[in-house]
Amino acid sequence: MVTITIDGIEYEAREGQTVLDVAKENNIPIPSLCHHEALKPWGACRMCVVELNGKIMASCTLPVAKDQNIKTKSELVKTVRKVVLNLLLARCPHSKTIQQLARLYGITKTTLKADEGRDNCILCNxxxxxxxxxxxxxxxxxxxxxxxxxxxxxxxxxxxxxxxxxxxxxxxxxxxxxxxxxxxxxxxxxxxxxxxxxxxxxxxxxxxxxxxxxxxxxxxxxxxxxxCDECARKETAETFAQLVINPGAHIMKAWGFTFGKLEAKAITASPVLPQKFERS
Amino acid sequence: MPITCLQCEDAACVKACQYNALTRNEKTGAIELNEKKCVKCSACLGACPFGNVLLENNSGRFVKCDLCLGEPMCAKFCPSKTLEYK
Known part of the structure; x- marks a missing residue:
């Protein structure tokens, strides 16, 4: 276990975790686009940048280390995220995801020339x-x-x-x-x-x-x-019903005895005994 | 008869998932689906031979019984207490 500081508060982190993992576990908001928990970190979108010792790092690829002092809300972080969003908005001006994220940082329109002909792909992979x-x-x-x-x-x-x-x-x-x-x-x-x-x-x-x-x-x-799952469930229910009516049936079957199939409705009526034994 | 996840020891859904989204909660013994890790490939849904992984039509989420993290609501709300959790 290592202790790292994020925005002035100390958090416990396991070795091998990234700063973004720790932030997500502790509900610290860090925006990200190319990050997916099932996949290895990629570090493509640069939205998750944080400040470490005055330097800008992508938190999704930054492993936790002892006595790290991370800032997620500093002016430098905000500026870099704005630059990234400005570029992303220029690349895909009609993407709702990018527009929403940009609005959080006070950007409604890109200052660069918007690429109108392109699809909304941001190459996050x-x-x-x-x-x-x-x-x-x-x-x-x-x-x-x-x-x-x-x-x-x-x-x-x-x-x-x-x-x-x-x-x-x-x-x-x-x-x-x-x-x-x-x-x-x-x-x-x-x-x-x-x-x-x-x-x-x-x-x-x-x-x-x-x-x-x-x-x-x-x-x-x-x-x-x-x-299909409906048929699978039906089969399971029938198996269970058979087990309730005739609990020993599967053992008898394994031993080589076979029965006629018992009706599930027998459960509400008087107990039904197996009608006949046949050695197969 | 209501059929719910059997929390198999050697579960087909776990074998089918390539993203480690399905893991066993050692406390409750239930196999839980980590939604953040799920990529919605439908492998678990197909793999379950009992049909107990479901696709929610409205949200597109995959759901399975996780014993409500140790306090199954079905048993809690069953009016006749036919459903029990021990």
Whole structure:
């Protein structure tokens, strides 16, 4: 354990934590765009900057150390965050996330030339990192310099995309577009069909690609994923009902005895004894 | 029959999550979903063979029973006390 000071108050921190982790744990407001708790720190957006010994550091990549004295509200921090927001507003003037954040720092319009033709991507790489951690790595940054953007291999339909929508659902500026209907999804110009429930044949919430990928990744059987949750719950309820009516059934079955299936309604009537034993 | 999370010992949802968002609370024994770490990939929902991870339609959040951090409200409010928590 180490003790660090944030805005004049001492906090206990575990070794290996970053300053942003400690701040979040103690409800100290530090804005961030590229930070996601499931992912490794990236340090791209520079919104989470704090002051340490007169220097500006990104708190998401700053490991805690003994006797650190962090300032999150100093004039220097505010100035740097304003500069960052001014630049971000110039890059994507129509992003609601950026506009809201800028308003908190008293900026309503960028002093620079606003780039009207661009989408709202701020190159925070949350989408590519989420995708990489899942293990598909279907998207990446493409091109370099001022043309840098998030894209698919050669601008074509990404072969490794499984249509899980994690990239779109975690985008801080909601830039990644997708279409979703009951029958399927379209994202990155690739169409996906939803998998069918193996019992009721209704569409599940996973795409066919997701079923195959998740099963392979987790080492679980594909049948687990190709079943809708309603059918799964129904099956569980039936199993429980059978256990209540005839607690020994599964043991008898394991020993090689089989019964006729008992009706669940028997639970309200007089107890029903197993009708017949058959050695299978 | 109301069916809720069985808090499996060798849980499929935990195996499926690639982001360590599902962890066991050693105090209550329940598997809890850390919403901040969840990226909403639907792997846990698909993995649960009992259908006990749910997708909230309005908010798009994934939810599962976490035993209300040790004080299950279902048992507390059950009028006939059919539901018990021991």
């Amino acid at each position: 949350v989408c590519t990192r989420v995708c990489a951690q899942l293990g598909s790595s279907a998207i990446a940054t493409v091109k370099r310099g001022s043309e840098k953007e998030i894209g698919t291999p050669f601008g074509e339909k990404p072969p490794d995309c499984i249509g899980c929508l994690s990239c779109a659902r975690n985008c801080p500026t909601e830039t990644i577009k997708f279409e979703e209907t009951d029958a399927g999804r379209i994202i990155w110009n690739k169409s996906f069909e939803m998998a069918e429930c193996s019992i009721c044949k209704a569409k599940t919430v996973l795409t066919k690609e997701q079923v195959v990928f998740f099963a392979k990744k987790s080492g679980l059987p594909e049948e687990y994923f190709a079943k």
